[in-house]
Amino acid sequence: MKAARVRSTVIxxxxxxxxxxPPLDALALQCAVGTFEFFPGGGIKSCxxxxxxxxxxxxxxxxxxxxxxxxxxxxxxxxxRCTIPEPLVFGTTRCAAGSVVELGPDGGLxxxxx
Numbered sequence: 279m280k281a282a283r284v285r286s287t288v289i290x291x292x293x294x295x296x297x298x299x300p301p302l303d304a305l306a307l308q309c310a311v312g313t314f315e316f317f318p319g320g321g322i323k324s325c326x327x328x329x330x331x332x333x334x335x336x337x338x339x340x341x342x343x344x345x346x347x348x349x350x351x352x353x354x355x356x357x358x359r360c361t362i363p364e365p366l367v368f369g370t371t372r373c374a375a376g377s378v379v380e381l382g383p384d385g386g387l388x389x390x391x392x
Contacts, residue, residue: 307331309349317353324350333357336385341366344376352383366390 309325317323329345336356343349343360350359359380366373373379373390380388 313348319353321353321355322351323353324348327360330363333360335381336383339368339385341379341381354383356383356385357381358383362390 307325308328308331309322310328313324313326315323315325326347327343327345327349330342331345331349332340332342335341336354341357341360342363343357344363347361348359349357352358359378361378362373362375364375366377366379368379368387368390371387371390373387374392377390377392379390382388
């Protein structure tokens, strides 16, 4: 009985920590001071990231946003727009290094270009 109670407590604390602590990618995001823009609800809308930063789109595709550039998010936290430092392929569309990539809230490619 005591072991079951301890296990339940550990599960509950783990769930609480997951809810309160953002994912590691969010913790590692370094934005330049004074460049933050927020949504009315408080989430980060945009900022100028200090270094290249890896994200995962809402569709599970890896995207690297270039440092020293503006990164914009949708309200759901998905990447909306950023400049990519390396070539990237979305489905059948190839985006060149240095392109500004625009993604929908579902992670689908809307545009890429310079």
